Amino acid sequence: MEDKSGDVPLPPLGPVVGIVFNAKGGGEGSTPDAEAEYDSPDTIFAIRDALVSGGCRVVLLEADKTLPQRLLETRIDIAFNIAEGARGRGREAQVPALLNFLGIPFTGSDETALCLSLDKALAKRVLETYGIPTPGYAVFDGAGEDAGAKLRYPVIVKPNAEGSSKGIPDACIARSPEALTQMAEKNLALYGEPVLAETYIDGREFTVGILGNGADARVFSPMEIIFRENTFETYKVYSYQVKQDYTRFISYRCPAEVSPDTEAEMKDLAMRAYNALGCRDFARVDFRMDADGRLYFIEINPLPGLAPGYSDFPMLAEACGVAYDELVLSVLRAGAARCGVAL
Numbered sequence: 001m002e003d004k005s006g007d008v009p010l011p012p013l014g015p016v017v018g019i020v021f022n023a024k025g026g027g028e029g030s031t032p033d034a035e036a037e038y039d040s041p042d043t044i045f046a047i048r049d050a051l052v053s054g055g056c057r058v059v060l061l062e063a064d065k066t067l068p069q070r071l072l073e074t075r076i077d078i079a080f081n082i083a084e085g086a087r088g089r090g091r092e093a094q095v096p097a098l099l100n101f102l103g104i105p106f107t108g109s110d111e112t113a114l115c116l117s118l119d120k121a122l123a124k125r126v127l128e129t130y131g132i133p134t135p136g137y138a139v140f141d142g143a144g145e146d147a148g149a150k151l152r153y154p155v156i157v158k159p160n161a162e163g164s165s166k167g168i169p170d171a172c173i174a175r176s177p178e179a180l181t182q183m184a185e186k187n188l189a190l191y192g193e194p195v196l197a198e199t200y201i202d203g204r205e206f207t208v209g210i211l212g213n214g215a216d217a218r219v220f221s222p223m224e225i226i227f228r229e230n231t232f233e234t235y236k237v238y239s240y241q242v243k244q245d246y247t248r249f250i251s252y253r254c255p256a257e258v259s260p261d262t263e264a265e266m267k268d269l270a271m272r273a274y275n276a277l278g279c280r281d282f283a284r285v286d287f288r289m290d291a292d293g294r295l296y297f298i299e300i301n302p303l304p305g306l307a308p309g310y311s312d313f314p315m316l317a318e319a320c321g322v323a324y325d326e327l328v329l330s331v332l333r334a335g336a337a338r339c340g341v342a343l
């Protein structure tokens with residue numbers, strides 16, 4: 001329609017998306033991997049650029065003590081949440097809980113799903129009730145228990161509520177209850193949180209990405225994490241050191257070379273775990289397969305890393321034909337559709 005005033009009509013303004021994040025360098029901690037889960041500026045800028053390429057206006061919001069005030073002062077239509085939170089096993093829930101409290105829509109899982117998934121033992125306990133196979137385990141919280149007595153050895157020892165292989169060094173395997181007690185005590189002292197000891201599943205490792213919700217959810221083909229020959233001694237673990245120097249130790253294959261039945265089973269388990277824990281918009285689920293081809297759920301990441309060219313989730317999406325910008329925009333669209341936000 002002709003504009004009689006003679007003014008050039010302004011193009012429609014895109015939605016205002018606030019990226020809420022914790023950047024590396026802003027955290028506290030005493031171990032070298034203290035900030036392993038935080039995002040680098042490159043990742044935050046890559047997400048920003050993807051959102052801008054989709055016509056969004058973007059505000060960067062660091063999830064520090066100023067966040068509540070900034071959220072009150074800044075009008076955003078939706079938050080793109082990648083914040084890991086400050087501390088404690090409920091840390092990933094802090095930002096979603098605040099956003100919910102303020103009535104601000106956000107992408108990704110809500111606070112309850114994030115808490116439940118970050119607490120690995122709790123997630124395993126819930127998923128067991130859904131018949132999802134997961135290795136036998138015990139939790140050490142420093143109460144002097146002999147929880148390891150009934151486990152099948154060897155076991156892997158890891159902090160119960162961390163990610164990015166934080167607290168999982170190369171030497172994380174115990175072959176006896178005595179070794180487990182020693183390692184658990186060390187881990188407990190270092191990370192100040194309960195320790196999960198879990199039967200080590202010797203075999204192939206896979207990770208499955210999920211994008212979207214309900215009938216529209218897309219489950220990507222599994223990606224295999226292939227441990228390079230002669231770079232591991234007895235145990236193959238995607239440890240903190242391995243993730244730092246992954247090209248030396250790991251290669252990735254996506255889609256993984258597995259039978260159609262195994263692929264279908266893994267996708268089904270991933271989707272069932274995602275739904276059982278109430279995950280939304282996107283997540284990544286890790287599996288191990290034993291020598292007999294049995295699959296075991298290891299953990300779910302409802303806030304998977306989005307570092308371009310590094311994190312598993314963008315890597316597997318790209319191998320399945322979804323480039324980085326499209327992946328970020330799909331997460332946004334899934335969240336916006338769920339929350340009734342017009343884009």
Ligand SMILES: Nc1ncnc2c1ncn2[C@@H]1O[C@H](COP(=O)(O)OP(=O)(O)O)[C@@H](O)[C@H]1O
Binds near residue numbers: 237
């Ligand atoms: N039960 C297990 N059996 C064999 N390997 C395991 C087991 N649990 C963890 N791992 C290894 O340790 C890695 C990191 O463990 P994970 O629980 O996924 O922690 P994170 O949350 O840090 O990714 C896995 O990718 C896998 O290589």
Ligand SMILES: [Mg+2]
Binds near residue numbers: 164165286299
């Ligand atoms: Mg993992």
